[in-house]
Amino acid sequence: MKKLFIFLFVFLAITSNLFAQNGKKYGNKITLKEKTSISAIQENPEKYVGKTVLVEGLIVDVCEKRGCWIEIASDKEFEKIRFKVDDGVIVFPMEIKGEIVLAEGIVEKLTFTKEQLIEQGIHQAEEHGTTFDPNSVTKGKTTYRLKGLGTVVK
Amino acid sequence: MHWRRLLKVLHRDIGYLAVGLTIIYAVSGVAVNHISDWNPNYRIEKTTLKLDSIPYQLSKDEMVNFILNTLNITDEVKNSFRPSPNELEIFLEGKTIHVNYQTKEATIEKVNPRFLIKETNDLHLNKVKGAWTYIADVFSVSLIFLAISGLFLxxxxxxxxxxxxxxxxxxxxxxxxxxxxxxxxxx
Structure with missing residues (x-):
């Protein structure tokens, strides 16, 4: 039994090191070399829809419950873009808030009706423990985000 | 050895091996099953403080220092961000300070990982990836074996x-x- 324990310990130590990813990498390996500025995407989003881009910026928010998205600050003040991954594919820890990230993803266009925006607002308010006034939404809107493929948190 | 005797031995020993992981997956299963009611990974504490004044003329970095001095916070600053002309976010290790210039309020958000539950979730949801993917596969096959062998004991x-x-x-x-x-x- 003692030998079994030693074997197991050595096996796990070797395999965890062999397969372990760098703790700062999440998702697929980054393939692009050239970066696109977030402000360029925000200025002319239609030009980028469906294209894979590599962006760099400060992580300013992280999905609290599922770790399924991060928000990346733009190079321009007061701007940010959401980097969304499918639930469970990548789980971003909240500890990376405030770090710089290199993120590769596909630009997506999302169109929301007024009703959908109200539903989202209620959900987000519940999640963040804040208040939301449904009357603040008067019409639907189109937003752009990145469908997340891979990231490196610096 | 008679087949039923062999089945009992295998069921017993694989069962012993599976106890630890079964408890980990069960605890995390309950935690994640109720994700709409609570945050299974973190306990987030928010404290809102009223500021006497906001010196709007300050630059972002000066404002960060002003806020930290006012709140008597000495933690090292990781970064800062202005989501809008009237807001500032200061990122510290395990903490974020949201400042609203209009309401003159500073909300300190402290993120505490839930001890042991977060770790069970990391394993259950395979956040750790790598070799764990295969260990979890072996565990799943073991559970199928235990379920089927249990029928014939x-x-x-x-x-x-x-x-x-x-x-x-x-x-x-x-x-x-x-x-x-x-x-x-x-x-």
Whole structure:
């Protein structure tokens, strides 16, 4: 039994090191070399829809419950873009808030009706423990985000 | 060795090996199952403080220092961000300070990982990836083996040819009937 324990310990130590990813990498390996500025995407989003881009910026928010998205600050003040991954594919820890990230993803266009925006607002308010006034939404809107493929948190 | 005797030995030993992981997956299962009611990974504490004044003329970095001095916070600053002309976010290790210039309020958000539950979730949801993917696969196969071998451990009226058959049918019927009712109502 003692030998079994030693074997197991050595096996796990070797395999965890062999397969372990760098703790700062999440998702697929980054393939692009050239970066696109977030402000360029925000200025002319239609030009980028469906294209894979590599962006760099400060992580300013992280999905609290599922770790399924991060928000990346733009190079321009007061701007940010959401980097969304499918639930469970990548789980971003909240500890990376405030770090710089290199993120590769596909630009997506999302169109929301007024009703959908109200539903989202209620959900987000519940999640963040804040208040939301449904009357603040008067019409639907189109937003752009990145469908997340891979990231490196610096 | 008789096949039933072999089955018992395998069921027993694999069962012992599976105890730890079964508890980990079960604890995390309950935690994640109620994700709409609570945050299974972190306990987030928010404290809102009122500021006497906001010197709007300051640059972002000067404002960060002003806020930290006012709040008497000495933690090292990781970064800062202005989401809008009237807001500032300061990122510290394990903490974020949201400042609203209009309401003159500073909200300190402290993120505390839930001890042991977060770790069980990281394993259950395979956040750790790598070799764990294969260990979890082996565990899943072990559970299938334990379920099937368990059916044939006992002989007689309490075995799979008697009471065991009825209980097994009930076990299969619960998810099937639940799903049928769910699809009928939602289609």
């Amino acid at each position: 006992l002989k007689g009226k309490n075995g799979i040819t008697g009471r065991g058959a009825w209980l097994t049918v009930i076990g299969f019927a619960i998810p099937i009937i639940y799903l049928l009712i769910y699809y009928m109502i939602n289609n």
